[in-house]
Amino acid sequence: MVDSREYREYWDKFHAFVQANKSGDTAEAFAQFCDQLVSPHERVELSERNYTDLYGNLLALWRLYTGSSKEQTQIKVFNPELEHHAWQSKHTVVHIVCRDRPFLVDSVRMLVNSKNLTLHHIIHQRMPIYSASAATNKPSKPDHVSVILLELDKEASLDNLSVLKSEIESRVNDVAYVVDDWKPMRSTLQTIIDGIQSATKKDQYPLLDDELAFLSWLTQDNFTFMGYRYYSFCREDKKDVIVQHESSSLGLMKMSQGNSTVRNLETLSEGAHNWLHGDENLLITKCNKHSTVHRPVPLDYIGIKDRDDSGKVIGEHRFIGLYTHTAYNTTPRAIPLIREKIKQIFKHANVAEGTHDGRALDNILETLPRDELFQLTSADLGSTSLDILHMQERPIVRLFIHAERFARYFSCTVYVPRDRYHTRLRLKMQKILEKELCASTPASFNTRFSDSILARTHFLVEVDGASNASVDVKALEKRLADCARSWGDRASNALIEHYGESEGRRLLAKYRDAFQTGYREETTPQQSIVDIAHLEELSDSTPMSLMLYRGLDAAEFEAGFKVFIKDQPISLSLVVPLLENFGLVVKGERPYKVSCDGLVAWIHDFHVQHVDQLEFTPERVKKKFHQAFLATWNAEAESDGFNFLILAANLSWQEVSLIRAYARYLKQIKFAFSQPYIEKCLSAYPDVSSMLIALFHSRHDPDNRSKSKEKKLSEEINQYLEQQVESLDDDIILRRYVDLV
Structure with a gap:
């Protein structure tokens, strides 16, 4: 970021x-366009750019602007290149000039986000556009257009650029x-209200x-009307x-004209039938379609x-x-229908207002x-x-589920202790809900934090046929609670x-x-119990503890090897x-520092595999391996190729x-072969070594001396040498060892 003096100079x-x-x-008009389009705040960010590239970008947008009229929608999506445009950008550039309307920037940005494209820069300005009077050839009072410049992640495919342009055009049309x-939709609702209030209608509506x-x-600016149709x-x-x-269609409902206009009532859901034949005059719910305008959430549905x-x-x-x-x-008590629900809740709960x-x-x-x-x-x-x-x-996990009356989605409200909430937990809970409720699309969500010790996330899970009776809420709540338990909680229990x-x-x-x-x-917390046991063994007299083990997914020639060491990490x-x-190849190592109660220790977790992919069982060899490693580490034994035999x-x-x-x-008796050759x-x-x-032992160990065993071993070794050694x-070398033994 540069200071104000520097950006003004730029x-x-x-x-x-x-x-x-x-x-x-032309130069003056273009300069005025740039000054109007680019706010002082945006100039700070743009001041880090090359003059030629900024000039080319704004000039291309200016040409689109000067060639437009109020009713035209001009959209250009391209990848600027020096060879073709005389300027360049590392991003895909989008230029939009269209009639100025609310929600344009929100709606286009929603589209960009839905395609998982990063929006690197955006400029939007409401600009005047003049049209000459046919009679006087003088400029009339200006209309206004929206001029929008976007820079997105670079999309190399020309087909994808064409699709993106079409989708942006569709959003602008929406x-x-x-x-x-x-206004016509709001007027239509007011006409409906006036009609119901008429004397001939009053007795028909409970x-x-x-x-x-x-x-x-x-109608009092509490609802953004986006579509209307009469059925x-x-x-x-x-x-x-x-x-x-179809002739009654307004707003987005116009877009579905031409679809089937007749539907058998028998195909409606049970919830729709119940409303149709019930006493309720209003239907307040959600559509099974997300809004493409203003906010990317399911559309609200008001049926009368x-x-x-x-x-x-x-x-x-x-x-x-x-x-x-x-x-x-606004407060719920100021909203008709809701305030009546609140009165009923207090009445049936037998809770007095004003009390705790x-x-x-x-x-x-x-x-x-x-x-x-x-x-x-x-x-x-x-x-x-x-x-x-x-x-x-209380710091507990609770789940509340309600099936929408038309069986199109579940509304799931989850409370979680705030100190445990994080994005990974939300994603885990979302996946559980989507799987268990058989979601047809990824769930939408909204999270709220307050002074409460609980964080609340509201999930909307769209399904094909939602029913409260089909959901074991307690079992699902338990799964979410298990998911929300921290590592420390599970370690404590373990x-x-x-x-x-x-x-x-x-x-x-x-x-x-x-x-x-x-x-x-x-x-895992269960694995930590074993590690804690080794850490408890560490002391001044025992500064190191070892553990050779096999992981769940390890092959027969692979293992994990943990070194627990006091005070300082090992090199x-x-x-x-x-x-x-x-004979072990180190494929990876993860060091962990442990600090507690005056103890400082390190856990070095090595992932090893045998160099010859020789299969070995940690339980069978770990005692001798641990002893050999400690002896070698403490210089009580040598470290050379003979240790391969352990x-x-x-x-x-x-x-x-x-x-x-x-x-x-x-070597002392001048044997022809070197030690490395003998090791190999x-x-x-x-x-043969075994x-x-x-x-x-059969020849020299007083406790295990056995002539018969000695003879049998000699015969087995001789037979092995004749059959296996080429x-x-x-x-x-091997026969000389037999002679020496």
Whole structure:
């Protein structure tokens, strides 16, 4: 970011650049266009750009602007290149010039976000456009157009650029349908209200006053009207049908003209039938279509029954749109219908207003998702709000589910302790709800934080056939609660279960905050119990503990090897050569620092595999391997290629030292082969090494001396050498070892 003096200098130089490349009135007009289009705040960001590229970008937009009229929509989507445009951009550039209307920028930005494209820069300005009078050839009073410049992630495909242009044009048209018909739609609703209020209609509509008050409230800038159509109910071919009247269509409803205009009433959902034949005059719900204008949420649906003079339902006035921000932010008690629901809830709950519970219940109703207040019955709303009241601000997970009356979606409200809430948790909960409720599309959500210790997320899960009876809410709530439990919670339970109440709580107090985030993400609480046991072994006299183990997904020749060490981390340059001499290749290492109760320790978790992909069982070899590693680390044993036999032949480090001693003796008596060559030979035949050690014990161990066993081993070794060893050098080395033993 540059300071104001620097950006003013940049903009002055840009003006000079314009004058140098254009002349006369054209230069002046273009400069004025740039000054009007680019606000001082935007100039700060643009001042880091190359003059030529900025000039080319704004010039292309100016040409689109000067070639437009008020009623035209001009859209250009392209990738500027020096070769073709004399300027360039690392992004895809979108230029839009169209009649100025509300919601344009919001709607285009929604489209960009829905395509997972990053919006790198946006400029929008309402600009005057003049048309000359035919009689006087003088400019008339200016109209205004919206001039929009977008820079998005670069899209290389020409086909995708063409699709993007078409989609932007469609969004601009959607905005035009909505804005141009907004007043006619509001007037239509007012006409409906006036008609119902007429003397001939009053007796036909039960619950009239509150419903009419709600409809009037909608017209007071509390609802953004986006579509309207009238539907009539009649009989055709001995069937009850619903007929859409295309001529009545306004706003977005015009876009569906030409679709099937007649639908059999028998195909409607059970909820639709219940409303059609019930006493309710209003239907307040959501559409199964998301808005393409203003906000990317499901459209709100207001249905109004139309009755004849006898009170029979003969049709429906259907409005779609979005409640405005005013509707969402005003107190529920100021909204007709909702305020009546609140009165009923307090009455049936036997809670007095002004009391502690009354104020708490009032706050719950004030802060519940507003769509719930609009759509739920007073009974369902009361049950949910009282359950929330009885949570008493406890740090627990609760789930409230309601199926939409037309079985098109579930409304799921989830409460989670605020200190546990994070995006990953929300995504996990969303996936669980989508899977268990058989979502047809990804769920939409809205999260609210307040002074409460609980965070609330409201999910809208669209489905094909929603029913409260088909959902085990308690089981689903338990799954969400398990999902919301932190690593520390699960580790606490695991420690107490493994060690018992007393010792488990002691270890919990000691290690509660000992492990860092990386460890928690990579290690399960159950695995941490084993690690804690090793950490407990560390002391000044025992500064190191080891664990060779096999992971769940590891192959038979792979293993994990953990080194627990006190005070300081170990150097990889020291450990890796040691492991390589054991025949292990280090494929990865993750170090974790542990700090607790005065203890500082490190856990080095190595992922190793045998160099020859030799299969080995950690349970069988780990004792000898651990002893050998410690002896080598403490310089009690040597680290060389003979250590390969510890895993390959399951020998102890003392037995390997014996084989090494024979090699040193061979060197002293001028044996022809070097130690590395001997190491390679014995590593190639680990079975022979095992038999040599067994032969040594049968000959020289007083407790295990056995002539018969010695003879049998000698015969087995000789047979093995004759059948398995092809190399003459290897045969000489192995037979010399037999002779020495």
